[in-house]
Each structure stands twice: as C-alpha cells, then as structure tokens.
Amino acid sequence: MPPGTVLAGKWNGKRYQLEKLLGAGANGQVYLAFSGRSVYALKIGTDAADLQAEANVLASLDKRERRRGRPPFLLDVDDAAAEGHELSFYVMQYVPGMSVRSYLREHGEDWLGVIGYRLLRRLAELHEAGWVFGDVKNDNVLVSGYGRVALVDYGGMTVPGRSVRQFTEIYDRGYWGAGSRTADPAYDWFAVAVLWIHVMDSERLIRLTRTLLPQNRHPRELLELVRTNASLRPMAPWMERAFFGRFSDSEEACEAWSSNVRQASGARARADRGHGVPGWMAGLFVLSAALCVSAAALWFLS
C-alpha cells in the first residue's frame, strides 16, 4: 500500500492514513498509521479468518490484562475498501523500538542481562494468563529506551496443550528434536535460549542449520554453540536448563536468569582483576560493577 493511502473503516467509521510499512510477514503487513493526531500500528491480514483469530486472542488478553491496569493493545478491528478490493485490518498500539539484535549492536552486549530478564517476565505474565507466546524471535521482541521490552505479533499465541501453529523453524523446539510442538511454557523458554544465540552468534547458528542432517538436530548442538562463544558461555547454565525444559515454572526461569547474570558478572570482575589490572583500577571496576548490579536490580524490579 503506498504511503498516504487512507483506510476508511466500514463498520466502526474510523479513518487511518498509512504512513510507512513497519514489517511484513506470512500473515500480513503492518503499517505505521495515523488517525487524527494519534499514531498506531495497523495490520492488514493476508487471510481474514487468521486475522480475526489473532484479533480475538488480543481481545481476550486485553480483558485479562485490564485487571493489572494495562491499557488495551487492540484498538479497532474493521474492513475497508482499497485499490478496488475489500481488506481486513486491525489496529493496535504502536510499539516503538528496534529488534533485540539491533539494540545490542547499538547499545552494547551488556544489556543482555536486563533485556533477557524483562523478556522472561513478560512471557511469565502471558503464561500466567493462560497463553504460550509461541513465536519468540528477534523480529518480535522490540526494545526501546533503557532496555524496555515489548512483544509484537501475537499470531502465535496458543493455549497450553494445543499445537503451536505459527512458529519460526530455527526457534522451534520440534525442529531441534527437543520436544513436541504442543504448547507449554517450556516451548517459549527454548525459543528464548535460541534467540540469544541468534542475536549474539547468528552466523554460526545459520551455518549449523544448513550443515546438520535433520536426524542430528539436537539441543546439545545448540549448547555447544553457547559454550564456544565467549559472550554466551557465562549463560550456559541457564541455556542448558532452557534447552531441556528444566524449570518448574516461568517464575523459576526468571529467577534462574537473574542469578546466572549475577554469577557471570561476578566471575567477569574476578577475571578482570586477575589480568594484571592495577589495584586502583580493579577497585574502580568493582565499584562500577556494584553500581551496575544495583541499577540492574532496580530495572528488574521496575
């Protein structure tokens, strides 16, 4: 749709001017759109029934989250005529930000701890609300400001016990022979662990998917990538539990993440001190590390 196109909602009567394409995928296109002076994200579906199902999931999630005082994410659902045919769309809050990988490139790998924790917290909220997100991947985790995390694309949301329908192969537990495609919180933990490999070491991950015979796909191959990457290795204990679904629930996955991050930063501080760094500098480092840990703790709690 060219920028400037106006969609006039047939049933609810609201008009939206499309500003630019934010992203396109298998299920449709998402545009930045204006209605009056307000800015929104507007999704035009490839298939009206799939789009309706996605909107229904969002509506039911909004209903649950209203109790926590969250503003609704889904704002309008309608049809419009454009370019000579009818199309279906829904309108949601615009989530500013960039993908996790872009954020870490711009702001530094040290953000992994905070972003990882916040992502797990958001997933824990969804799990508690009775959903599995299903399609955790780099493009669907948007980060803004000081590591604020938001999920987009709720088309993969699945009720536990049902089969996840919308997923991305390299993030999929079934693809790696690590379990079924039946939705459970562990399905999301697994995808989070793959996300970090994809973000920090995408070349080796993609090469692995190209060279590994399907019968040899196994989570231990992913773990090997983690253990042989200097930035990921410190998080190997958490990753291993995520690959094998070894958390009792999502709360435990969050707690284990923050304790692994604390251990990793402690080990890094000790290693840096042991490398002939002058005492005063090491002291400063310890002080700044302590400040970072307290800042991170504040973020965790916010």
Ligand SMILES: Nc1ncnc2c1ncn2[C@@H]1O[C@H](COP(=O)(O)OP(=O)(O)OP(=O)(O)O)[C@@H](O)[C@H]1O
């Ligand atoms: N509410 C939003 N605010 C800002 N950007 C968004 C929003 N929703 C989606 N996007 C952007 O649009 C992209 C595509 O949207 P979405 O993932 O919903 O489409 P899709 O057809 O389901 O894609 P896929 O096939 O990758 O799952 C997202 O990756 C994200 O970058």
